[in-house]
Amino acid sequence: MSLLADASAAQPIMWENLGLTNGIDLGFFTLRFYSLAYLAGILLGYWHLSRMIKAPGAPMAQVHVDDLFFYCTLGIILGGRLGYAAFYKPELFTGFTQSEFVSWDLLRLWDGGMSFxxxxxxxxxxxxWVALRNRLPWLRVCDYIAVNVPFGMFFGRLANFVNGELYGRPVEGSLPWAMIFPTDPDQVARHPSQLYQAGLEGLLLMIVMLLVFWKTRARYRPGLLVGLFTVGIGIARFITEFFRAPDAHLVQVVEETGLSRGQWLSFPMIGVGLAVMVFALARPPVAGSRVSGKPRTA
Structure with missing residues (x-):
């Protein structure tokens, strides 16, 4: 009983007392942890994909991995920013901050705002683009890429926590790890939902995808890995959104429907993922052979 009493009397953690900063001050430039998180996720994914194609059944060669590294990086940045503007904040397309060197708000990535x-x-x-250009099996390439996406999800959510952004909803009752974030105008104890997302969308899904790839023959069933990832990330996002505070301009969506915009976007992901998994399991497995690593011809 005394332990319960102590837990109920626990004071929320002050985020500012953790000694975290949003970047590394180099004097002339601040290297943001959010940028480092993207870089870490992409580089780790590139390294692991390079290992994956050395295993039997690879649908591509190293030259194709190099191409994917470049184009997928562009896709993450451009797609993430344009998706955020389209799904969450359309005013970025027409907004300008005239006092800054880069005035168009859509281009100001350092102000925050990326959509998964x-x-x-x-x-x-x-x-x-890479698959068509090199005549690669599109669905199998998606499988191999999907295994590596949780790396970026994990680092990205940790960076959100280090930045003290995208914090959770107010805690009902007492929670030993509840936190007060300095950017919270209400200054109330909240869920550190960034860590929940890092755990579910990142670490847990990472473990599942790595085990399924390396310990089973799922790689020989086109679509199974990408379908599993899509279902997993959709379920993880749906769960964690119950604890994450919606963006200020999207609170009305939660009030009107009971679910956040992220949760509504998770439904089609789960549905598509399940359909792809059924498709993959209904078809016979492929043998899968190594492809040539010869340079492309124009």
Whole structure:
């Protein structure tokens, strides 16, 4: 009983007392942790994909991995930003901050605002371009890319926490790890939902995808891995959105429907993922052979 009493009397953690900063001050420039998180996720994904294609059944060669690294990076940045503007904040297309050197708000990525769903669309466009250009099996390339996406999700959500942004909803009752974030105008104890997302959308999904790829023969069923990832990320996002505070301009969506914009966007992801998994399991597995690593011809 005394332990319960102590837990109920626990004071929320002050985020500012954790000693975190949003970047590394180099004097002439601040290297943002959010940028480092993107870089870490992309580089780790590139390294792991390079290892994956050395295993039997790879649908591509290293030259194709190099192409995917470049185009998928563009897809993540452009798709993520355009998706955020389209799905969450359309005024970015027409907004300008006249006092700044880069005045068009859409181009001011350092102000924040990237959409996961937009990033997915950007990556799919990039994969389609590389696959068509090199005559690669599109669905199998998607499988191999999907295994590596949780790396970026994990680092990205940790960066959100380090920045003290995208915090959670107010805590009802007492929670030992509840936090007060300095940018919160209400200064109330909230869920550190960034860590929840890092755990579910990042770490847990990362473990699942790595185990399924390396410990099963899922790679030989085109669509199974990307379908599993799509279902997993959709479910994880739906769960964590119950704890994440909606953006100020999207609170009305929650009030009117009971669900956030992110949760509504998760439904089609789960549906599509399940359909792709059924499709993959209904078809016979492929043998899958290595492809040539010879340079493309114009």
């Amino acid at each position: 769903h937009g990033g997915v669309i950007g990556v799919l466009v990039a994969i389609t």
